[in-house]
Amino acid sequence: MPTLLELQRAMRASLLDRNDGPAAAMLADNVPADRLNIYRNTFLTGVTRALRLSYPAVHRLVGDEFFAGAAAQFITQHPPQAACLDQYGADFPQFLKCFEPAASVEYLADVARLEWAVNRAIHALDMAPLDLARLAALPPEDQSRVSFVPHPSIGLLRTDYPVEAIWRGVLGGDDAALAAVDLTSGPAFLLVERRVAGVEVSRLDPDAWRFAVALCEGQALSDVFAACPPSERGTAEARHEVWLAEHLAAGRFVDFRLAPRNAPALTASSEAVP
């Protein structure tokens, strides 16, 4: 008599790897083995639907059949590990990047990366924005030691293609906008966040994007400033103040910490993608 663990591993092999033998051997005499198909189909269609909901623009770009085929391969290689399908599919952009049949759509993986950031923003936990009075109460000498904790919905990504324009055009069904997209226009520096009305994607100036990345990584204000080339420090301070004020007004941080006094300056990682 198989143990419960043996039975569950046999069913997993049937549903995920299409290896029906072990599970079929455990079925009651008058139960045909093709009943396993019902469960396999429910699993595959359910998880494929979850991917389609997280990657609607990729789905529209490649079509139903192609998407289902790519999803089936992806699901076999990276099956869900938790009963929380809203958080499933983080590896799909990387999978698409290496998925030979999709190679002709060079920007597809970048669109998927944007959609994953959007999906994360949609489902991020609710957190109250930083109370600015707490920041204002700091003695002036401590203000430069502040390092911020970003809201969990914030995503910052640099893409090789103007994917926010492609994404908007595809989801809006706007063919004219899509025709106007210039794939050679160079990298896009994007900010994804959830506002009250929904998720917003905006393009940032490259320097403003690098500043946001540094702050969201938890670098102290003084370190971000110190990492600027000396020749730019004159203008950098003023720009940093403007950008920081924008972030604070938009509620992009939920908390802050104070870096140790006289800490050595960190090196800014300008291209990091959280």
Added chain:
Amino acid sequence: MSPVAASNPPRPVPAKAGIGLRFQHHQAVLDVAPDVAWMEVHTENYMGGGTPLRYLDAIRRDYPISLHGVGLSLGSAEGLDAAHLERIRRVAERVEPALMSEHIAWSIANGTYLADLLPLPMTEEALAVVCRHVDQVQSYLKRRILVENPSTYLRFQHSAIPEWEFMAAVAARTGCGILCDVNNIFVSAHNHGWDGSTYLAALPPAAIGEIHLAGHSVRALPDGSSLRIDDHGSHVIAEVWALYREALARFGPVPTLIEWDTDVPPLDVLLGEADCAGALLASAGQEAHRADAA
């Protein structure tokens, strides 16, 4: 058996008809404030923040809420996913549900979530695993939960316990309640040649905390027979209404939910189904009252 703290929900679910609340109906429910006694949501759909929780916060001001989990995998031989249990606890803390329920099924093996309510072998080993996990959940959440009978399309060779006895044993050993899904009983009874009335008669009336009703589909098989598939995508059929009447006669009036999860119809259609259940609940209530008076 673990000690189970009596839950003290702010708004109990009455022995009336409720509806499964889907995202499509969030705005309509706020707009029309339908005349329905309570609502149930899938716990897993409210584990993030943002819009869904904002709607539920608004809706639960006017309706008692039941949290129905679909992913805890009470029957997993490898143990419960502690992170998922904690996610459920967080949703419950925020939503303050009147009822919480899960399934007699499993969905996780070898670290893979198989995204379905898979059938358990009806064995002493599986019964012990389920009971241990129900104990664990009830002590973690500090409240009683309900467990739902499954709909199944296959049986295992080594199953030794009738499913209805398995259900009754889980309730008796853990102190949990039973969410009696009448449609699931009808579907499984058809698929396996059981008798739905025998099933109902074996369930302890005092443990029944909720009833589910839903539609299902019928698939013709090559040998001329048919398989019934629990897809929650249509009206409750006449035979299931009949079995529901029988359930009410045995259990008395119990909170009853209309589930409709695929091809979700306009809110009015769901409310119409709930009205049908409500009428049967009302007459069951009068019967129970007469029986008490006699």
